[in-house]
Each structure stands twice: as structure tokens, then as C-alpha cells.
Amino acid sequence: MKTEIVSSTKDRKGIGLDPRTKILLLLMIAVFVLGGAGGSALVWARVLLACVPVGLLFASGRVRTCVIFVSVFVAGCFLQYFLLNKLNGFLNFIVLASAGMLTQFLPGLVMGYYAVSTTTVSEFVAAMERMHVPDQVTIPLSVMFRFFPTVGEEAGNIRDAMSMRGIFFSGKHPGKTLEYCLIPLMTCSVKIGEELSAAALTRGLGAPVKRTNICKIGFGVWDISFFVICAAILAYWIVTMEGNVQI
Amino acid sequence: MSMEKNGSMKLQGRDLMNIGIYAAIYFVIVFAIAMMGYIPVMMPLLCVFVPVIGGIPFMLFLTKVKKFGMIWIMSIIMGIMMLLTGMAHYALIVGLFTGLIAEFVYKSGNYKSQSKAVLTSGIFSMWVWGNFLPLFIDRQNYWSSRQSFGEEYITTLNSLMPSWLCPILLIVAFASGIAGGLLGKALLKKHFRKAGIA
Numbered sequence: 101m102k103t104e105i106v107s108s109t110k111d112r113k114g115i116g117l118d119p120r121t122k123i124l125l126l127l128m129i130a131v132f133v134l135g136g137a138g139g140s141a142l143v144w145a146r147v148l149l150a151c152v153p154v155g156l157l158f159a160s161g162r163v164r165t166c167v168i169f170v171s172v173f174v175a176g177c178f179l180q181y182f183l184l185n186k187l188n189g190f191l192n193f194i195v196l197a198s199a200g201m202l203t204q205f206l207p208g209l210v211m212g213y214y215a216v217s218t219t220t221v222s223e224f225v226a227a228m229e230r231m232h233v234p235d236q237v238t239i240p241l242s243v244m245f246r247f248f249p250t251v252g253e254e255a256g257n258i259r260d261a262m263s264m265r266g267i268f269f270s271g272k273h274p275g276k277t278l279e280y281c282l283i284p285l286m287t288c289s290v291k292i293g294e295e296l297s298a299a300a301l302t303r304g305l306g307a308p309v310k311r312t313n314i315c316k317i318g319f320g321v322w323d324i325s326f327f328v329i330c331a332a333i334l335a336y337w338i339v340t341m342e343g344n345v346q347i
Numbered sequence: 348m349s350m351e352k353n354g355s356m357k358l359q360g361r362d363l364m365n366i367g368i369y370a371a372i373y374f375v376i377v378f379a380i381a382m383m384g385y386i387p388v389m390m391p392l393l394c395v396f397v398p399v400i401g402g403i404p405f406m407l408f409l410t411k412v413k414k415f416g417m418i419w420i421m422s423i424i425m426g427i428m429m430l431l432t433g434m435a436h437y438a439l440i441v442g443l444f445t446g447l448i449a450e451f452v453y454k455s456g457n458y459k460s461q462s463k464a465v466l467t468s469g470i471f472s473m474w475v476w477g478n479f480l481p482l483f484i485d486r487q488n489y490w491s492s493r494q495s496f497g498e499e500y501i502t503t504l505n506s507l508m509p510s511w512l513c514p515i516l517l518i519v520a521f522a523s524g525i526a527g528g529l530l531g532k533a534l535l536k537k538h539f540r541k542a543g544i545a
Binding site: 126127130131134135196197200208212235236237239240241242243244246247248251252255278279282283285286287289290291293294296297300301305306307 | 358359360361363364365366367368369370371372374375376400403404407416420421423424427430431432434435499500534538539542544
């Protein structure tokens with residue numbers, strides 16, 4: 101599990117996008133690539149959006165992740181286009197379903213990875229404040245993103261410990277998995293969470309004053325160009341809808 | 348852990364952080380279960396598995412809920428996460444209502460009634476149903492974007508999800524949420540109270 105998710109140190113290599121732009125791109129990819137809005141008329145937009153995380157990862161110096169993503173994605177596309185209707189029965193079903201899922205989910209996952217690994221908690225909070233999102237949503241969300249890697253790490257540790265006792269996450273005994281993997285996972289996550297919240301409260305989170313922030317966020321050339329691309333896709337989507345009820 | 352008594356009923360930083368922590372645990376578990384939807388037979392059954400297993404962290408979460416709004420925010424956050432993971436906005440809309448109803452139900456038990464907690468778990472779980480809505484509302488459009496899954500996946504899933512299943516799934520989600528609540532309650536008693544976190 102990558103622990104750099106929602107890093108607290110500043111890492112502004114390459115294109116330093118505003119967190120709001122990242123959220124917009126994440127939403128666009130979620131709606132068009134994962135959700136498949138617009139049907140076949142918007143294939144070009146889907147391809148374009150799937151390319152966005154590649155470029156961003158490359159620009160931020162995460163070349164290795166970028167290469168892995170591109171090769172897996174291309175493999176998925178290859179399987180889809182060359183094996184479609186060539187296999188039959190169960191094998192066809194498995195290959196196509198997994199390739200389809202892969203190509204559909206991967207861009208969103210990678211964009212999500214990019215967004216959380218290049219945004220600091222402060223930047224995220226600053227951006228949410230600028231968008232006038234209430235604290236009641238901002239704080240839980242930022243805690244959540246901070247907490248995902250912890251849960252993943254703990255899950256890995258528990259898996260290791262339990263495999264010594266012959267209990268596996270994907271084992272034949274769902275009851276045992278539930279009791280000996282899920283419960284310890286929850287217990288230690290909650291314990292860590294309590295420590296985390298104690299630490300945050302010590303540093304003044306939840307104090308009855310308005311929070312100030314020294315993060316400089318703002319829109320640059322790249323942000324504006326991404327906004328223009330997204331606006332174009334949305335406009336095209338609305339034009340091609342023509343009475344199809346989609347929302 | 349003892350909750351310090353403060354007179355204010357407004358949500359404090361600690362409450363908001365608790366929401367975040369439990370939302371993360373809940374979401375990780377839900378997401379892991381949702382991966383089973385790749386197998387078409389499992390798709391309608393997700394309405395059973397997600398609330399039942401999710402009931403365990405949710406019941407644990409309810410032990411921390413002492414103020415108005417926490418369940419509702421949790422529900423909204425689940426909706427936002429579904430939006431970000433490409434499940435469309437239906438879960439958010441459904442969650443806005445079910446979360447609020449769940450909140451009122453738990454409030455009516457003064458945030459400590461155990462039977463109300465189980466009922467709350469049932470109502471809260473209905474947000475899962477929102478994820479199935481696009482399949483029923485606009486079937487053609489739903490599949491037009493998923494042709495790549497292969498014809499067989501589509502026909503299998505279509506035969507598994509006839510339109511009349513829509514209201515039934517809502518009831519199933521509710522009933523499974525109740526079952527999850529009962530399971531969570533039993534596990535709270537058996538494990539979490541011993542570990543000192545409930």
C-alpha cells in the first residue's frame with residue numbers, strides 16, 4: 101500500500117494543478133469513463149479523459165506508475181478488440197468482463213491516485229473552503245482520505261498474521277474471515293483513528309475560530325485549459341442528448 | 348472510550364473526525380464486497396451482502412453517535428464516494444433522504460436505544476439501492492456504455508434483474524440492513540466491548 105496518499109509534504113513537480121481542478125477531472129472521469137454517460141457519441145471524450153491521468157502522472161515524475169497504467173490499459177483494450185466474439189462460452193465471458201472492467205475502472209483509479217498523492221491535506225481543506233463546502237463535510241472527507249492507507253496497511257498486517265493460522269481473507273470460511281479478519285481490522289483502525297483525532301484536536305482542529313490557511317492555491321494556465329476541455333465535453337454531451345432523459 | 352459530556356449539541360471536531368474514520372472503514376469494506384459484482388449472479392445479491400457486512404462497522408459507528416447530524420453526514424459522504432467511484436448520483440440522492448430518516452429514528456431512541464439502532468441500520472442501508480437505480484430507470488442507456496463487458500454478461504445480468512425486482516431490492520436492502528444491525532449488535536457484545544471500543 102502506498103503511504104504517500106494525501107501526503108503532508110509538498111511535492112510540486114510538473115504541473116501543479118489546483119485541487120479543484122483535480123476534483124473536476126475526477127468527476128468527469130467518473131461520469132464519462134466509469135459511468136459511461138453519453139453513450140457511443142462521446143467515445144472521443146472518453147479516450148481524451150482516459151489520457152489525462154497519463155499525462156499528469158508523467159508530468160509529475162511518476163513515470164513507473166504511468167508506464168504500468170498504460171501497458172495494463174492497452175492490454176485490456178487489446179483483449180477487448182481482438183478477442184471479442186472469438187472466444188465462446190465461459191472463457192469469453194470471463195475475459196471480456198474482466199477486460200471491460202479493467203479499461204473502465206483503471207482511468208478513474210489512476211486519476212484518483214494522482215489526485216490524492218499530489219494534494220496535501222491543507223490544500224484540500226483550502227480548496228473546499230474556497231468552494232464554501234461546510235466543515236461538516238470537509239473534515240470527515242479529509243480524515244477519510246488520510247485514513248484509507250492506514251486501513252489498507254492494517255489489512256495487510258492482519259492478513260499476514262492470520263495466514264499463519266490458516267485463515268485467509270478469501271478463504272472457504274466466510275464466518276471465520278468475518279470474525280478473525282474483519283473484526284481485528286475494525287478494532288485496530290478505530291484505535292488508530294482515536295489517536296489520530298486526539299493528535300488533530302491538539303493541533304486545534306475543531307477550535308471555535310475560523311481556520312486560516314497558508315496554502316497558496318489558485319488557477320493557472322493548465323487549470324484553465326482543463327476547464328475548457330471539460331466544458332467542451334459537457335457542452336457536446338448536452339447538445340447530443342436531444343431529449344434523451346439521462347439525468 | 349468515554350465520551351466527554353459537553354452541553355453543546357453542535358457537532359465538534361471530534362465528532363466530525365469520528366465520522367471520517369468510520370466512513371473510511373465502512374467504505375473500504377463496502378468497496379471490497381462490491382468487487383464481487385463482477386460475477387453477474389452476485390450483482391443483485393450485493394443488496395444483501397453490503398448491508399449485512401456493512402452493518403458491523405455501522406453499529407460500531409452508532410455507539411459514537413450522540414449528536415444530531417452524524418448519520419446524515421455519513422450517508423451524504425457515502426453518496427459522494429459513490430459519485431467519485433463512478434456509480435452515478437442516484438446513491439447520493441437516495442442517501443440524502445434515507446440518511447435523514449435514519450437520523451430521526453436513532454434520535455427518537457435518544458441515541459442509545461439498541462432496537463432503534465438496529466432499525467437505523469436497516470434504513471441507512473437503503474442507500475445501496477440507489478446504485479441499482481440506473482439499471483432500472485434507463486436500461487438501454489446503461490448497457491450502451493457497457494458493451495465491452497461482453498454480450499453474455501449483459502444478457503445474464505438482464506435476466507437476473509427484471510424491472511419488478513426494483514422495489515423488491517429496496518425491501519431486501521432494508522431487511523439485510525436489519526440483519527446486519529443484529530449481527531453487528533451481537534459482535535459488539537462479543538468482541539468490541541471487550542476491546543474497549545464500543
